[in-house]
Amino acid sequence: MTQPLAPGSVIGILGGGQLGRMLATAAAELGFDAHIFDPESDCPAGRAAARVWSAPWDDDGAIQAFAGKCDVITFEWENVPASAIDAAESRAPVRPGRKSLELTQDRLVEKSFIREAGCQTVDFAEVNSLADLENAVARIGRPSILKTRRFGYDGKGQAVVKAGSGLAEAWASIGGQPAILEAFAPFQRELSVVAARTVNGDLKTFPLAENQHSGGILRVSTAPAQASAGLEADALKIAEAIGNGLEHVGVFAVELFDVGGQLIVNEIAPRVHNSGHWTMDACACGQFEQHIRAVAGWPLGNTAPHSACEMTNLIGEDVSPWLDLASEPDVCLHLYGKRDTRPGRKMGHINRLFPLER
Amino acid sequence: MTQPLAPGSVIGILGGGQLGRMLATAAAELGFDAHIFDPESDCPAGRAAARVWSAPWDDDGAIQAFAGKCDVITFEWENVPASAIDAAESRAPVRPGRKSLELTQDRLVEKSFIREAGCQTVDFAEVNSLADLENAVARIGRPSILKTRRFGYDGKGQAVVKAGSGLAEAWASIGGQPAILEAFAPFQRELSVVAARTVNGDLKTFPLAENQHSGGILRVSTAPAQASAGLEADALKIAEAIGNGLEHVGVFAVELFDVGGQLIVNEIAPRVHNSGHWTMDACACGQFEQHIRAVAGWPLGNTAPHSACEMTNLIGEDVSPWLDLASEPDVCLHLYGKRDTRPGRKMGHINRLFPLER
Structure with a gap:
């Protein structure tokens, strides 16, 4: 589908938080109906939309039923599970597409993509073990930031490695998950x-x-x-x-x-x-x-x-x-x-x- | 209730057209839930609100049920029947109140109120019969406008009385309803x-x-x-x-x-x-x-x-x-x-x- 969607079409939104709510309101202003999918039926976006569909993220059938009523589907949240995107895509176009999600859900993949796109990033290293972290800190120096590769937001899943910080503690604090160590940027x-x-x-x-x-x-x-x-x-x-x-x-x-x-x-x-x-x-x-x-x-x-x-x-x-x-x-x-x-x-x-x- | 309503309160809106829709969207932006009452469940406002209640205007029980969930009730349309306002008021404050409706639902009452408030209006006369219309035109002159006292909007229920217009036709064209004849204002x-x-x-x-x-x-x-x-x-x-x-x-x-x-x-x-x-x-x-x-x-x-x-x-x-x-x-x-x-x-x-x- 490359034709513009006519007013009256249904915009599906995966995720019913504040971003979904403000998207739903904007959709209504342009004459669209917004349908919200969220595990919580009383979510903020659902209360400003034409319809809310509520089921767990892993209920592919529910997502397909939702998507079957939508003319296009978008999301308010980049950590929508891949299986949910698969289920939605089987019924309606999902925009942005899979590439935008795959290249930004994982910090290591994201940083590598940014460099390949010709943009600058801070220095970074992959960290899958305490030994990796020790090597990475030896190369990148302190202060630096250890971040889980996935599911971090608003500062969660992060540990600052300062002068004197114990690396074992930093590694434990992020739960020993696949991670990335990033140099501190001396930004203004x-x-x-x-x-x-x-x-x-x-x-x-x-x-x-x-x-x-x-x-x-x-x-x-x-x-x-x-x-x-x-x-x-x-x-x-x-x-x-x-x-x-x-x-x-x-x-x-x-x-x-x-x-x-x-x-x-x-x-x-x-x-x-x-x-x-x-x-x-x-x-x-x-x-x-x-x-x-x-x-x-x-x-x-x-x-x-x-x-x-x-x-x-x-x-x-x-x-x-x-x-x-x-x-x-x-x-x-x-x-x-x-x-x-x-x-x-x-x-x-x-x-x-x-x-x-x- | 004179305390400001806290965010999360429910604003009830009688009428689900475009004005109700834009009110619902504005309510959502301020953190309120909007509930819409309209005989048409698929009304424009209902598709941008937390909930839509659908029943005929004369279903007092349905209006009371709706109003029972609302912290305040307003309307998008001044011709809401008085019985609906009564039913709503039994459960929640209605704003604006009855006086705003009573003084504006009837053009003759409205014009009289405007003058009593110290503001200028065009000359006008009450018309309840063809004889009234003949007398009114004799006094006010032509061109003038015959309007039904109630339920007119967007030019409906009106007839222009020009030089040569037949008064019986004008009277018939508005269905012989209680009316008002208004002078034409020579406005810029x-x-x-x-x-x-x-x-x-x-x-x-x-x-x-x-x-x-x-x-x-x-x-x-x-x-x-x-x-x-x-x-x-x-x-x-x-x-x-x-x-x-x-x-x-x-x-x-x-x-x-x-x-x-x-x-x-x-x-x-x-x-x-x-x-x-x-x-x-x-x-x-x-x-x-x-x-x-x-x-x-x-x-x-x-x-x-x-x-x-x-x-x-x-x-x-x-x-x-x-x-x-x-x-x-x-x-x-x-x-x-x-x-x-x-x-x-x-x-x-x-x-x-x-x-x-x-």
Whole structure:
């Protein structure tokens, strides 16, 4: 299918968290019906969609039944099991496709792909044993970061190897799983570029965002980041190399380190991304609409911002002063409909708008 | 209940058309669950909400069951039967309240209220018979407009009385229902002000929009309208007089005639309004979010636009070139998820954004 999906078509979304919810809302705005698949029937996205399908991820029959009602399927989460993608693909196109998942679900495969695509990464080494870790640290040095190859997010499955850190402890702390040791980048700041690519290979980027993390979780994104035209052009080249290399369809994000004006790729998210939430209120077409456009085979929307924005995540109890936040005149408040507030859980975000410096 | 509703609360919406759909989406963005009541289970709003309750409008038991699950109830449509409001009110607060409905469901009552509130209207007369119509035309003159007192919208239930028009035909054309004859206002342009009022009586207006109708249906709204500070201040005064008079809670719109710089009130819509659709993409807080904030007992959002906007309704086959519209860079496309395209049916709208002249 390369024809654009007509309004009224069904967009299937694997995963019912906040990203799925914001995708569902964007789909509705364009006249689509969103169907959500999630093991939890009361998931946030299911409560803003036409239909929710609930079954375990390994229930291939349930996924096929869901997919049979969809005109295209996408996902909010890159760790969707391969078997679920297989089951979905038997009934409807899945966008982005398998390559985007296979090359980003595993940090070692991902870093190797990034280099092959002609982009820079930090130095890294494969670690399958304590002996591997010892050799890797001897080569890469300290500080460095040990990360599980799979299923890590928001700082989970990571251990920092500092001067004096015990390697056996680091290895044990990540459960002795297949891992990668990465050099620390001596970066001045963390940036990200959110891009979208169509079925036909058209690609557009939003302006660079500057990101502040804490405890492994994104806290604040400021966009458009202060950046020279040259740096924006470098980011576009990186997005093109990666988007084309993945044959990606939809939105993806590339996390970058700015090391003295050189952009080093940290990681790829083959989906809408927290550092793109600012686009919802600062651009005519935000990242969620952009993703729906791309997977529906539509042309991409305008990525030029009309406002500058500071996005702040509301994590855990950060959401408690929701009434005060709702009272601030230049704040756009987004809450995700999660039933319980838990430490470290993303409950919402705020977009604080500013006039754009032209 | 005067406490603001916490995120996670349920906003009930009577009516599942496009206004209900856009309200449901706005509610989801603020972390609420929207429940829709509509006789049609496959209605547009039901497909973007947490739950849809479907039964005839006169099924009081069904409305009570729906209302029993809601923390507050609102409506997308001012012609909700009074019995449905009674049934809903027995279980949850309904906002806006009965007064807003009673004073706007009937054109004669509405015009009388507007005058009592200190605002100007065109000359008008009650018409309950052909003899009444003859007397009214003798006093008010031609051209004038005969309108049914109730259940008119988008130009339905109206007859223009021109030079030479047969009065018996005009009277027959509206079915001989209780009616009102209105003088024609010699207006230079049609404007509207969309306002919101909170439980506490706080009121904010969006800037004036200039509206172009055709065939009794709104086609284009341009906002902010060219207007002096004095005219904007007059519009605010009118909105305050009407909002306070209705003891309204939520968004409402006042349609105005600009007659040589004097604002004459044409009619009141006690709900979100088509001429406020431009705010969705041109303001940090659009009219749908504003309405949800007001009925939830939250403070009002910022009504200052960051962009200028031209809103164009997509009526009937206007929606056919959706792919071309989606390709225009400064167009925000909104489609309503209606299954069938029919002449005169509102299928969607586009908001074309421009830099704001400051």
